[in-house]
């Protein structure tokens with residue numbers, strides 16, 4: 113059923129749902145658009161609304177072919193909406209779920225596109241902070257590139273920062289998707305451009321391998337691996353490409369490539385990768401996923417999420433497990449001490465049997481959830497000191513409102 117969004121837009125049909133709200137196929141004065149209607153609890157937050165209005169210029173100013181443009185921001189009664197360019201295609205998560213692993217040329221072409229978008233954003237002083245396959249859209253109307261990849265565009269720019277207001281996210285908490293979080297975020301440092309490079313390198317690894325380098329098991333263990341573990345080599349990846357992955361997954365932000373350089377280096381590799389089939393590796397055991405209980409979900413739509421951006425290809429399915437903003441119980445010291453879930457994941461050799469209980473999709477669903485964790489506890493965990501701190505969300509130690517906005521884009 114159509115609904116009006118402000119005086120200029122009409123939302124017709126749901127394209128997908130995310131943690132911040134629902135994305136609609138809509139119509140505006142200049143034709144079809146995608147409208148991200150924020151959740152009611154976010155839209156009724158006056159501080160957040162104010163921040164949206166203040167960030168208008170930054171959000172509307174990013175104009176690049178590899179970035180999904182934000183055309184308008186609508187604040188209308190209880191509606192708070194971002195009006196975006198409509199991408200006719202699907203998101204990278206849906207493609208990855210369908211194909212499991214991409215041919216190296218396709219993976220590199222997609223990641224090079226995203227790196228170009230990031231380069232433009234970083235040059236404009238904007239850090240994305242939530243680079244992951246869900247936020248990469250594939251334009252199925254665009255020309256097919258290397259390895260059969262459609263043009264890729266990065267979406268949700270600035271949204272993480274806007275929603276991650278100091279009132280919601282105290283100095284002792286972080287919000288993000290564990291698999292893609294750079295170690296410096298886990299350690300409580302302000303997110304700068306290099307966090308996007310780390311997340312994008314994680315996406316590249318995932319496109320090649322079918323799993324992320326530090327994911328699997330308890331989210332706390334995932335975060336600790338980002339800080340302490342080294343990425344395990346993927347058999348069959350040409351050395352030049354592997355060196356790029358390793359460099360961009362460096363623990364030290366300053367050691368990572370800048371986005372423009374990463375894009376250029378990836379483009380240079382494309383001829384070398386032409387015709388290479390997807391890698392023949394299998395996901396390592398994730399270990400049991402039961403050791404924590406989800407004690408609370410933030411407000412979530414009750415119905416399963418629908419995915420796919422104006423699907424020209426049928427979307428792989430509904431994925432109601434990809435919920436976000438999970439609060440966790442505080443893990444015990446033994447969980448922080450390492451063990452099966454605390455080690456970097458070595459890919460299993462082709463044909464090697466999977467350990468019972470290592471259900472790939474179950475682990476994937478868990479690892480993709482965003483979580484809210486105590487950073488102070490994580491720092492202790494990373495240092496091996498043990499003991500997590502429970503944080504209530506009401507600590508008075510919130511940073512100044514603009515502390516993250518003012519973080520320079522370049523490392």
Ligand SMILES: Nc1ncnc2c1ncn2[C@@H]1O[C@H](COP(=O)(O)OP(=O)(O)OP(=O)(O)O)[C@@H](O)[C@H]1O
Nearest residue numbers: 128129130131135146196197198199203246420421
């Ligand atoms: N500009 C767009 N054009 C077409 N479809 C879109 C657009 N933006 C988002 N979508 C679709 O809507 C879905 C939900 O997007 P949204 O950004 O709300 O969530 P997400 O990124 O998947 O998850 P989260 O917000 O929790 O990180 C996407 O997966 C995509 O299929």
